Amino acid sequence: MTKFIVHTKDTAPEQSVAVLEGAEKAFGFVPNLMGTMAESPATAKGYLTLSQIFDQTSFSRTERQVILLAASRYNECHYCMAAHSVIAEMQKVPQEVIEAIRNDRPITDPKLEALRHFTTRMVDKRGWVSDEERQAFVDAGYTRQQILEVILGVSYKTLSNYVNHMVDTLVDAAFAAKAWTPPTV
Numbered sequence: 001m002t003k004f005i006v007h008t009k010d011t012a013p014e015q016s017v018a019v020l021e022g023a024e025k026a027f028g029f030v031p032n033l034m035g036t037m038a039e040s041p042a043t044a045k046g047y048l049t050l051s052q053i054f055d056q057t058s059f060s061r062t063e064r065q066v067i068l069l070a071a072s073r074y075n076e077c078h079y080c081m082a083a084h085s086v087i088a089e090m091q092k093v094p095q096e097v098i099e100a101i102r103n104d105r106p107i108t109d110p111k112l113e114a115l116r117h118f119t120t121r122m123v124d125k126r127g128w129v130s131d132e133e134r135q136a137f138v139d140a141g142y143t144r145q146q147i148l149e150v151i152l153g154v155s156y157k158t159l160s161n162y163v164n165h166m167v168d169t170l171v172d173a174a175f176a177a178k179a180w181t182p183p184t185v
Contacts (some may be wrong), residue, residue, distance in 0.1 A: 004167040006035035015041035019048050032169050033079060033160055043163070050156035057149040061091045066112055069101040069152035070119040076182040077161040079169045085178035102180055114140030115150075122154050 005011065008030065009020050023034040037044040050165035054064065065088040072080035072150040081102060088098050100116075101106045118137040119127050134147060163169070171179055 003052075004036050004039060006032050006170070007038035008035065012038040014040050016044045019044040022048065027174070029085070029172070029174065031174075032172050033083070036167050036169055037163060039094065043159070045080045047156070047159055050152070051157065054153050054156050057152065058143070058146060059149060059153075062088075062093045062097065063112070063115055064153065065093045066097065066101065066107070066115050067089060067119045067150055068099065068157050071114045071123050071154045071157040072161055073101050074120050074123045075158065075161040075165075077157075077164050078180055078182070079164040079171055079175075080157060080160055081180035082175040082178045085180065086175045089178075104183070105161075111141050115142070118147075119150055119154065122150055123158075127151065154166065 007013075007020070009017050009024075012020055012035075018079065020030050020034060020038055022028050022159070026145055034044065034047075057064065059067065061134065065084060068084045069081065069088065071121070072084060085098055085102060097107050097109070097112060099105075107116055114137055118129070118133065121133050138144070
């Protein structure tokens with residue numbers, strides 16, 4: 001079995017040190033996900049860059065977290081579900097919204113539910129979302145621009161979801177209160 005190292009600034013490849021320093025500045029610690037991604041400087045930099053670009057989209061903080069949580073929920077990523085549940089709380093996303101996504105229930109706010117549904121369909125269909133689903137998303141109050149920005153968010157989250165699946169990233173203590181496991185069928 002291939003084991004991955006959770007790097008620190010002292011053990012990471014030189015090109016990853018700046019990314020880990022940035023993560024430490026943002027979170028107060030180096031999250032295990034970033035420490036693991038540091039093995040590949042390009043992956044760590046790519047993830048950080050996608051994160052920064054996704055924050056520049058036309059979506060609100062709440063909408064961005066809905067996208068990230070919905071993609072992570074569909075991909076059954078235990079690490080990202082815990083981390084983004086905590087981050088969403090810090091960003092004042094309503095608890096009902098967070099819990100709805102965590103428990104695979106509809107969000108009561110119709111516009112946010114349309115976003116959750118569209119994001120889930122985007123992941124499920126690997127981008128092959130029907131014309132009717134695209135139109136329903138636009139009819140809910142979103143734009144063509146935001147269709148593309150959902151794809152950006154899904155791409156960003158897919159990177160971390162797949163890394164976490166590959167290495168079984170240990171949930172950091174800072175996110176442990178929101179630990180999540182996929183429901184059994």
